[in-house]
Amino acid sequence: MIDKLLGALVPLTAAAVAFALGAIMLVALGANPFEGLQALFDGAFGSGDRLAATAVRATPLILVGAGITIAFRTSVINIGGESQIIAGALLSTIAALSFPGLTPYLLVPLVLLAGFIGGGIAGAIPGALKAYASVNEILSTIMLNLIMVQFMNYLLRGPLIDPYELEAGTRIPQTERLSDNASLPTLIDGTRLHLGVPIAVAAAVAAYFLLWRTPVGFRLRAVGHSPKAARAAGINVKGNITLALGLSGALAGLAGAILVFGSQGQRMVTDGSAAGFTGNAGFNGIVAALFGGLHPLWTVPSAFLFGALLTGATQLQRVLQVPASLAVALNGIIVIFVISSSRVRVRLKKLLENSSLLNKPDQEETTEAT
Amino acid sequence: MDDFFTTSVLVATAAAAIRLATPYLLAALGETIGQRSGVLNLGVDGVMLLSAFFAYWTVLSTGNLWLAVLVALLVGLIMGVIYAVITVFFEATQGISGIGIFIFGLGFSDLMFRQQVGTPKPVPRLPSINIPFLADLPYVGEPLFQRSLMTYLAFGLVPLTVVLLNKTTFGLNVRAVGENPQAADSLGVSVERTRFAAIMIGNAFAGLAGAALVLQLGIFQPNLTQGMGFIAVALVYFGAWRPWGVMGGALLYGVVNATVLQWKALGIIPVSISDLAGMAPAILTIGALILLARRVHAPAALTKPFSRH
Numbered sequence: 022m023i024d025k026l027l028g029a030l031v032p033l034t035a036a037a038v039a040f041a042l043g044a045i046m047l048v049a050l051g052a053n054p055f056e057g058l059q060a061l062f063d064g065a066f067g068s069g070d071r072l073a074a075t076a077v078r079a080t081p082l083i084l085v086g087a088g089i090t091i092a093f094r095t096s097v098i099n100i101g102g103e104s105q106i107i108a109g110a111l112l113s114t115i116a117a118l119s120f121p122g123l124t125p126y127l128l129v130p131l132v133l134l135a136g137f138i139g140g141g142i143a144g145a146i147p148g149a150l151k152a153y154a155s156v157n158e159i160l161s162t163i164m165l166n167l168i169m170v171q172f173m174n175y176l177l178r179g180p181l182i183d184p185y186e187l188e189a190g191t192r193i194p195q196t197e198r199l200s201d202n203a204s205l206p207t208l209i210d211g212t213r214l215h216l217g218v219p220i221a222v223a224a225a226v227a228a229y230f231l232l233w234r235t236p237v238g239f240r241l242r243a244v245g246h247s248p249k250a251a252r253a254a255g256i257n258v259k260g261n262i263t264l265a266l267g268l269s270g271a272l273a274g275l276a277g278a279i280l281v282f283g284s285q286g287q288r289m290v291t292d293g294s295a296a297g298f299t300g301n302a303g304f305n306g307i308v309a310a311l312f313g314g315l316h317p318l319w320t321v322p323s324a325f326l327f328g329a330l331l332t333g334a335t336q337l338q339r340v341l342q343v344p345a346s347l348a349v350a351l352n353g354i355i356v357i358f359v360i361s362s363s364r365v366r367v368r369l370k371k372l373l374e375n376s377s378l379l380n381k382p383d384q385e386e387t388t389e390a391t
Numbered sequence: 392m393d394d395f396f397t398t399s400v401l402v403a404t405a406a407a408a409i410r411l412a413t414p415y416l417l418a419a420l421g422e423t424i425g426q427r428s429g430v431l432n433l434g435v436d437g438v439m440l441l442s443a444f445f446a447y448w449t450v451l452s453t454g455n456l457w458l459a460v461l462v463a464l465l466v467g468l469i470m471g472v473i474y475a476v477i478t479v480f481f482e483a484t485q486g487i488s489g490i491g492i493f494i495f496g497l498g499f500s501d502l503m504f505r506q507q508v509g510t511p512k513p514v515p516r517l518p519s520i521n522i523p524f525l526a527d528l529p530y531v532g533e534p535l536f537q538r539s540l541m542t543y544l545a546f547g548l549v550p551l552t553v554v555l556l557n558k559t560t561f562g563l564n565v566r567a568v569g570e571n572p573q574a575a576d577s578l579g580v581s582v583e584r585t586r587f588a589a590i591m592i593g594n595a596f597a598g599l600a601g602a603a604l605v606l607q608l609g610i611f612q613p614n615l616t617q618g619m620g621f622i623a624v625a626l627v628y629f630g631a632w633r634p635w636g637v638m639g640g641a642l643l644y645g646v647v648n649a650t651v652l653q654w655k656a657l658g659i660i661p662v663s664i665s666d667l668a669g670m671a672p673a674i675l676t677i678g679a680l681i682l683l684a685r686r687v688h689a690p691a692a693l694t695k696p697f698s699r700h
Contacts, residue, residue, distance in 0.1 A: 098486050160676075164625065164673040166618065167672075171667065171669040172666070174669075178663075179666075304493075305494075307490060346505065346613070348498070350494075350502055351498070353437070353491050353493070353495025353497070355491075356490060356495075357495065360477070360488045361483045362481075364483065
């Protein structure tokens with residue numbers, strides 16, 4: 022009980038402090054923080070269309086975040102979200118270019134599957150490197166991020182470039198407009214809300230069921246808890262580490278496919294940087310997962326919140342001329358506060374349990390034992 | 392290819408390699424000290440972005456390059472205090488809190504740049520300082536002895552870091568708390584204080600790395616580092632937590648980068664695959680990590696927060 026209460030209270034306090042810092046930053050930049058908050062709120066929730074934009078913005082964060090929870094529950098850290106999103110987007114783009122005439126009923130599932138597989142490969146590589154060659158997954162995922170950006174630039178400036186960009190000589194790194202048959206159908210006319218949003222939520226629910234309701238998830242969590250004990254119990258630790266990063270990457274890859282086929286341009290486009298395509302979703306997904314307590318279901322509302330922050334920031338830029346990167350800075354502060362607060366939570370819990378008010382006699386022994 | 396193997400081109404490439412290695416070396420040396428004390432700092436890239444921006448902004452508004460270096464150092468120290476408080480006192484998970492610092496640095500430097508500067512304007516670069524007599528030596532004179540003060544500083548810090556880690560009481564404490572904090576604690580070494588100091592030094596170096604980067608380029612743009620700080624972290628593993636090894640890694644990185652640039656300029660690598668060539672350094676790093684992973688010994692307490700309770 023205390024644990025659950027603190028579990029919610031401490032990160033929320035941390036977020037409130039982070040927002041207070043955001044307000045201070047607004048003042049320092051010469052903007053009125055109340056107007057800022059209003060613009061933020063208005064931009065994120067002000068109309069049906071904006072609400073839809075927030076949900077769309079949250080979609081990759083839900084997927085990356087749900088993937089992060091799978092990796093973290095297996096005690097592997099996945100910082101390669103960016104590379105996995107890009108890999109998924111590239112493979113799904115290639116799928117759509119290969120079968121442009123396929124009926125939407127086949128092509129949409131195909132591009133989503135391609136995204137899933139592309140991201141899965143980009144995730145399984147560092148997973149296998151960790152499991153079979155003892156390469157630190159933090160480093161290998163980061164290196165893969167750097168590699169995939171260049172690979173994306175190569176493909177989008179070369180083999181996959183829009184022929185029109187070549188003719189016009191503008192050479193924007195982007196593909197041609199991809200087959201409309203691959204486009205994710207819009208759910209509510211007049212808004213940008215598309216099929217990707219419910220798919221992401223369903224994927225988060227699936228991640229939850231996988232982790233806590235299936236033998237596969239049991240094995241993953243067992244490895245996460247104690248690789249030694251898992252090995253003693255006959256669980257294939259190396260295979261499960263590879264699987265965890267592979268699944269984590271696959272969900273990020275799915276996000277990549279959704280970014281391409283849920284976009285208005287219906288194409289993959291970048292500015293030569295990873296963020297130019299992903300919008301930093303690979304990192305922001307980590308933030309969403311952490312804020313959701315590394316629980317796939319809680320990742321959904323948490324991602325929605327950060328989606329709101331990101332769409333709201335665009336409005337902030339429009340109304341108050343404060344650069345939207347304020348939201349990125351705030352995200353960083355929120356990570357720092359939430360991650361620091363987990364220790365505070367443990368201490369507060371001890372403090373509360375030891376206080377006479379809450380301490381029932383039968384609990385005394387367990388408290389001392391821990 | 393024959394164009395590449397001419398004396399003047401090779402000398403110019405070597406000079407570029409050493410220049411390009413400078414920010415990597417500074418950041419990786421700092422990270423080495425931090426990691427030897429048992430603290431992984433993945434926020435280096437964010438610290439470099441922040442210090443690079445503030446150094447750039449300082450030059451832009453005052454024209455004073457040395458003040459800019461000082462400001463960058465100060466930014467590094469401030470971020471050091473923040474990171475030390477998070478990881479040492481709040482015992483936060485190091486991998487993720489570093490990512491928090493990175494995201495903050497990425498966002499805040501971008502925010503400040505767009506708000507205060509807007510479009511990239513060039514600033515004066517660090518002047519190269521010729522070492523008397525040595526600078527005139529054939530072949531080695533230009534790459535080694537006609538460099539900027541930041542480059543001399545970076546390479547000078549390598550032996551100093553060796554001495555610091557291996558010959559001083561502080562260094563002994565750093566290594567002790569990085570290997571076995573419980574034992575160090577029982578001998579009366581303050582784990583907290585030692586790690587705090589190691590983190591401060593590490594971040595100060597990262598601050599200098601940001602200054603070196605931006606003052607060599609003479610221009611700032613959002614996400615200027617493009618992952619350099621993360622590569623610096625990898626270089627520490629590459630160099631097996633030893634300053635000379637880290638220097639070797641930074642030099643190798645500089646050489647590969649400079650060669651790729653030179654080959655692009657000479658047309659040895661066609662423009663169409665130049666992005667593929669840009670993948671070389673990171674692939675090289677993964678290859679090195681695979682080869683080294685089981686042969687080198689990481690500080691035993693790396694990434695493990697210390698708590699007496």
